[in-house]
Amino acid sequence: MRKKLTPKLLDNLPPAEGKRYEVRDELVTGLHIRVSNAGGKVWYLATRVDGVSRRIKLGTYPVLSLKDAREQAQMILRDIQLGTFQQRDIEPEPPVLTLGDVIPQFITRYAQRQTKDWKGTESILMRMNGLHVMPINAIKRGDVTRELERLISDIGAKGGKGTRANRGLAAIKKLYSWCVDQGIVENSPVVGLKPPIKEESRDRVLTDDEIIAYWKGCEAEGYPFEQFGKLLLLTGQRRDEIASMRWSEIDMHRGTLTLKAERTKNGSAHIVPLSRQALDILRSIPRFLNSEYVFTSTGKTPISGFGRFKDRLDTFVGMDAENWRFHDVRRTVATNMAILKVQPHIIEAVLNHKSGIVSGVASIYNRHAYLDEKHEALQIWGDYVEKLTAPKAPPIRHVSTGAETVAYS
Structure with missing residues (x-):
């Protein structure tokens, strides 16, 4: 998530639900604050030192104010440019998140709050397990297309119409839009991708x-x-x-x-x-x-x-x-x-x-x-x-006994 940070916004950031999340500053490149599920807030600067991606811990908020964090981040960026930066308290970049890592965060932090059928969204995303182990920022348009074709094949083998693949595309589009907003990825690979199945309106009525x-x-x-x-x-x-x-x-x-x-x-x-x-x-x-x-x-x-x-x-x-x-x-x-x-x-x-x-x-x-x-x-x-x-009455059978006719049900 990239925002123009203000003290009021920082004070109102809620604790993470599940894994910690980050909010990036729009004014200073690489500056962000990480929020834990306990509500702790820590300043970091993501940048490159000697060509290697690094995450530099600056301090905790509110001990280190927004103004102080921006000034410290700008000083470090200046020193790196001048070649005078002395490495200190540097964390390596965290491992890249996979789609399987992101799905639970997306469901908890977005789908459950914004969509009534979030369980359906979760179910269809979990079915796209061929993509789960792939880094979220490495998935290509073709990867998604092939996974949708697999869904159509699997469901078709069970007699379905394959419309679930359309639901899968809609779900992963929402997920990537959320990832762009959160700063997890820069671009969505599925923008403009058309549904794989042409759906026709149903007219089925029970007799x-x-x-x-x-x-x-x-x-x-x-x-x-x-x-x-x-x-x-x-x-x-x-x-x-x-x-x-x-x-x-x-x-x-x-x-x-x-x-x-x-x-x-x-x-x-x-x-x-x-x-x-x-x-x-x-x-x-x-x-x-x-x-x-x-x-x-x-x-x-x-x-x-x-x-x-x-x-x-x-x-x-x-x-x-x-x-x-x-x-x-x-x-x-x-x-x-x-x-x-x-x-x-x-x-x-x-x-x-x-x-x-x-x-x-x-x-x-x-x-x-x-x-x-x-x-x-x-x-x-x-x-x-x-x-x-209503239960139908059994038919009446007429049996002749010679002298009279008797009705039996």
């Missing part, structure tokens, strides 16, 4: 038979995935929004789920009316003592392992694993609401779409509007799902 199969597959799970999968279908909300539900977000009396802005993908607060069927499911869920999470197996964190859950659904109900995703459930809800004559702007309100029919200034004034209409729409959908998935 009625597939909805029935999905429902039966959920019922075979038990808590927590049974109720999670059913609520995903009944509400049409995003997977992580339902998976991370808190009891404090649910008002059983009013029949609503209230998602704060930080819990939604588009950053807009969202009220989800709950149908009678959704409320019945919530009432059936056991509560972990002192846990806020509706869906949890530990009481401390929300559920995960959605890929394994989907695999079990595929195996149990025989659905085409290559041809559906959990996000298709959301599209299925929207499509069926349209078939059931729900107005498009109400469907958008149910899905919490930020752009579309209701957008701009109108979206601000309509933030809490359509609550009754959303409730009606989700109840219509809930009734449809209930009717669709």
Whole structure:
């Protein structure tokens, strides 16, 4: 990180989370302060002495002030230029960081603070293990391209579409942008690199038979995935929004789920009316003592392992694993609401779409509007799902006994 240092900025530098970090001065070349996880701050000057890269320790802050550190650094640089510098307390340059070294720092210091899906970012970066041992400043554009091609090959062998490689490119672009800001590298090798896979918008919608199969597959799970999968279908909300539900977000009396802005993908607060069927499911869920999470197996964190859950659904109900995703459930809800004559702007309100029919200034004034209409729409959908998935009565067989006909079920 390169900044114009000020005493106020130095006083407010937070302790490192994990490995120590450095902040470079914009005014004096090579001057930087290193911050440890204990909050200690030490001045250093990075320069070359007799053609060899060296790191010279100047002293600790605030004993050595910003003004003193700059003056001392400038004196040393002058002496080196004049050839009169007497070597003292010089540290060799630290070993070059590898990508594997940088990923945990990037996740802790940037992704966890800035992105909601930081676990997904971490997961895809960890999959790019062919680059982990390489120095972060030595990775070339071609190295990244070859690693993305390997991801496509590996995922393709499992029947995937390879879009994970696009996620990998997006993640490593963010990582290198952060590295440039931190002064870890001077330039990013992936600037302007195009995604390796052309993605097409999906239009997959589950058929009625597939909805029935999905429902039966959920019922075979038990808590927590049974109720999670059913609520995903009944509400049409995003997977992580339902998976991370808190009891404090649910008002059983009013029949609503209230998602704060930080819990939604588009950053807009969202009220989800709950149908009678959704409320019945919530009432059936056991509560972990002192846990806020509706869906949890530990009481401390929300559920995960959605890929394994989907695999079990595929195996149990025989659905085409290559041809559906959990996000298709959301599209299925929207499509069926349209078939059931729900107005498009109400469907958008149910899905919490930020752009579309209701957008701009109108979206601000309509933030809490359509609550009754959303409730009606989700109840219509809930009734449809209930009717669709209800156990079918066995056919009636008529057996003639000669004198009379007896009906058997």
